[in-house]
Amino acid sequence: MYDIAREHLRTVRDLHRFAVSRFNTAELFYGHGTTEAWDEAAYLILATLKLPVDRLEPVFDAHLLPEEIAQVLDVIQERVVTRKPAAYLTKEAYLGEFKFYVDERVIVPRSFIAEILFNDGLEPYVEHPELVHRALDLCTGSACLAILMAHAFPDAAIDAIDLSPDALDVAEINVLEYGLGDRVDLLDSNLFEAIPDERYDLIISNPPYVDAHSVAELPPEYLHEPEMALGSGEDGLDITREILAQATKHLNPRGVLVVEIGHNRDELEAQFPTLPFVWLSTESGDGFVFLLTREMLVEAGL
Structure with missing residues (x-):
């Protein structure tokens, strides 16, 4: 499925929809910074692309380079397969506006x-x-x-x-x-x-x-x-x-x-x-x- 996604997904919107579907299917658990699949997907995608993690809408329809799509799909897959909290994948966590390194x-x-x-x-x-x-x-x-x-x-x-x-x-x-x-x-x-x-x-x-x-x-x-x-x-x-x-x-x-x-x-x-x-x-x-x-x-x- 992820190989097919690499060929067909093009925008942040595409990747976000794909991630939410995968997370819901896998019945992931949240509680390490987000409370639902929608927010978790948005955070992981934006953090992987080195974009502000609280601004999804301005880039929703941005087309991504093939290597960017590959990076995001790798993170989505790792979240589903390993069940690691998102913070361990991005090596960062937030309390309010304060960002901390975590592993x-x-x-x-x-x-x-x-x-x-x-x-x-x-x-x-x-x-x-x-x-x-x-x-x-x-x-x-x-x-x-x-x-x-x-x-x-x-x-x-x-x-x-x-x-x-x-x-x-x-x-x-x-x-x-x-x-x-x-x-x-x-x-x-x-x-x-x-x-x-x-x-x-x-x-x-x-x-x-x-x-x-x-x-x-x-x-x-x-x-x-x-x-x-x-x-x-x-x-x-x-x-x-x-x-x-x-x-x-x-x-x-x-x-x-x-x-x-x-x-x-x-x-x-x-x-x-x-x-x-x-x-x-x-x-x-x-x-x-x-x-x-x-x-x-x-x-x-x-």
Whole structure:
């Protein structure tokens, strides 16, 4: 089929129609930057052709060179055959207008915390950006959230921690690409182990939080991501519990902890009934990211 397509397809419109048909037939799973075949096809075609990824209409009827058609068809075929997320094929992922290098050493960037940082969602707990002098990103992966923090809090020095040396290699690429080598310090550590005496005005984390049952049922696309970046014990909360147990001693007075936990709100609240979780609002709902101050943690006995 792909050999026949090389002979007959001529325009971006042709390739887009072909890609959407192939993706739907293959029943691909989305969720790494797009949510449907139409958008996934548009992104892959535009990224492969080195065109702005948000401007399909102006080039829809553009005729392509044979080598360009071949490149696009190769990417379409690879997406269908391997079930790799599109970000691993293009080596890039976006959070808002921020672009990051990614490969299979890191999870594809996606975080409700990014939306919250874009929208000043930490107010009134962080009243002014300049009040954040030291910040920590736990489980940094590609360093995407550390980089967003650096832009949201321009006076902050940021530590970015991950247990995976491979992930930190990718993180370094992104930190240097944004010219933040003097502000973002990358550390190889199991959570707080490498920083026993450090304190911060803000700690954020998008840790692994998928429960064991859900890990066992993940679509093939997710199996290309590092396993350690997804699952966190039977109920998905092993790492979150450890963060809560240690956060108090690493927060300055009035310091803020922000953690993403996916769909685990009910289970988390049941396990910590004395904690007054503040659930931050996102476009998808208000039960995916919690905020606690140091004072809230202390009052709850943590």
